[in-house]
Every structure is written in C-alpha cells, then in structure tokens.
Amino acid sequence: NAGVTQTPKFQVLKTGQSMTLQCAQDMNHNSMYWYRQDPGMGLRLIYYSASEGTTDKGEVPNGYNVSRLNKREFSLRLESAAPSQTSVYFCASSLEGAGINQPQHFGDGTRLSIL
Amino acid sequence: SQKIEQNSEALNIQEGKTATLTCNYTNYSPAYLQWYRQDPGRGPVFLLLIRENEKEKRKERLKVTFDTTLKQSLFHITASQPADSATYLCALLDNYGQNFVFGPGTRLSVLP
Numbered sequence: 001n002a003g004v005t006q007t008p009k010f011q012v013l014k015t016g017q018s019m020t021l022q023c024a025q026d027m028n029h030n031s032m033y034w035y036r037q038d039p040g041m042g043l044r045l046i047y048y049s050a051s052e053g054t055t056d057k058g059e060v061p062n063g064y065n066v067s068r069l070n071k072r073e074f075s076l077r078l079e080s081a082a083p084s085q086t087s088v089y090f091c092a093s094s095l096e097g098a099g100i101n102q103p104q105h106f107g108d109g110t111r112l113s114i115l
Numbered sequence: 116s117q118k119i120e121q122n123s124e125a126l127n128i129q130e131g132k133t134a135t136l137t138c139n140y141t142n143y144s145p146a147y148l149q150w151y152r153q154d155p156g157r158g159p160v161f162l163l164l165i166r167e168n169e170k171e172k173r174k175e176r177l178k179v180t181f182d183t184t185l186k187q188s189l190f191h192i193t194a195s196q197p198a199d200s201a202t203y204l205c206a207l208l209d210n211y212g213q214n215f216v217f218g219p220g221t222r223l224s225v226l227p
Contacts, residue, residue, distance in 0.1 A: 090159075104161065
C-alpha cells in the first residue's frame with residue numbers, strides 16, 4: 001500500500017544542472033500535483049494535472065516543466081537549476097480535481113539543495 | 116491581496132488540554148476548507164474537510180468550525196496528547212474552484 005512515491009528523497013545540484021523529480025501513485029487517482037514548501041510560506045502549487053494528458057500551471061511555474069507520463073506518473077523537471085529552487089518538493093494526488101471536494105494524498109517529499 | 120494566515124508559528128500546550136488552532140483568510144470565498152497534519156520529514160496527511168454550509172465537523176478528538184462571515188476556521192484537538200505534536204496546515208479552495216491554497220501552518224507541541 002505505497003500511496004504516493006517520490007524519488008529521489010534527497011538531491012544536491014550545482015547551479016545550471018538539470019534534473020527530473022519522479023512521482024508515482026498507485027491509487028488510480030486522476031489528478032496529480034507538484035508543490036514546493038519553503039519555511040514560513042506554506043505549500044505553493046507549481047503545476048498540476050487534472051487528468052491524464054493534461055497539465056496546467058499553478059502559482060509558481062517559472063523554471064519548471066512537467067510531464068504526465070501516464071495515469072500513475074507525474075514528473076517535474078528543472079532545466080537549469082537556480083539556488084532559489086532550493087526547497088522541499090511534494091507530489092500529491094487526488095481521485096478527482098480539488099473542485100470536486102477531494103482530499104489530497106502526499107508523498108514524503110524530495111529535499112533539493114542547489115549550490 | 117489574497118492571504119491565508121494561521122495563528123502563530125508555534126503553539127505549546129500541556130497534555131490533556133484542548134489545543135485551538137486558527138486559520139484566517141482574506142479575499143477568498145472558499146466553498147470548503149481542509150485541515151492536514153504534517154510530521155517532520157513527511158508529507159501532509161489529510162484530517163478533515165468542512166463545507167461552507169457546515170458550521171462544525173467532528174472526528175474523534177478533532178473538531179473543525181468554519182465561519183464564512185468572520186472568514187475563519189478553528190481546529191480543536193481535545194484531550195491533547197504528545198503524539199498530537201506536529202504542524203497543522205489549513206487549505207482552502209481557490210476562487211477559481213480549481214486548486215487548494217495552503218496556509219503556512221502552525222507547529223503544535225503538546226508537553227507531557
């Protein structure tokens with residue numbers, strides 16, 4: 001009963017490097033989300049995918065790209081990492097979109113440091 | 116501007132007492148509001164949801180109220196235990212009805 005699985009758990013990058021954060025859910029959920037969490041600022045939505053085949057920008061999309069690979073997997077890519085992207089990244093999923101009154105299920109995060 | 120505030124960054128209470136956490140919002144009209152618990156190094160875990168037409172919701176030792184006039188939700192933990200120590204996040208549906216917006220959280224410490 002894995003729920004939402006994120007890999008890697010920790011990563012250190014140099015400025016300008018690229019990387020992809022992976023997320024997979026096994027709950028047959030339609031909607032998936034990527035957030036970042038910074039001290040004192042709460043969770044901020046980067047991108048979301050309301051259903052397989054669709055992606056949309058959230059509050060803070062600049063510097064990121066996403067791919068909804070299939071119903072289970074939703075990846076987040078940093079093309080050219082910047083120190084301002086140092087954060088904890090959380091992936092979440094819900095059965096349907098937020099507007100349909102659904103709780104979100106979160107992974108345990110990827111702690112990303114950019115030097 | 117739109118804002119979600121949660122009472123204080125940290126709240127310390129004695130075991131057995133009732134903890135009350137506050138979530139205030141500005142320039143939102145959420146159809147519903149959720150509360151999550153987050154332990155250190157872990158992702159948030161859903162606790163309760165309350166709709167705008169519900170005044171109060173309970174689940175075991177947890178109680179949530181939602182006052183759309185005051186633009187406030189209160190989250191109560193009765194008979195608190197050290198195991199209740201965590202950060203609690205409120206989240207409300209944005210004005211487009213599409214996504215959740217999260218507050219910064221309140222770190223609760225229940226002292227034995």
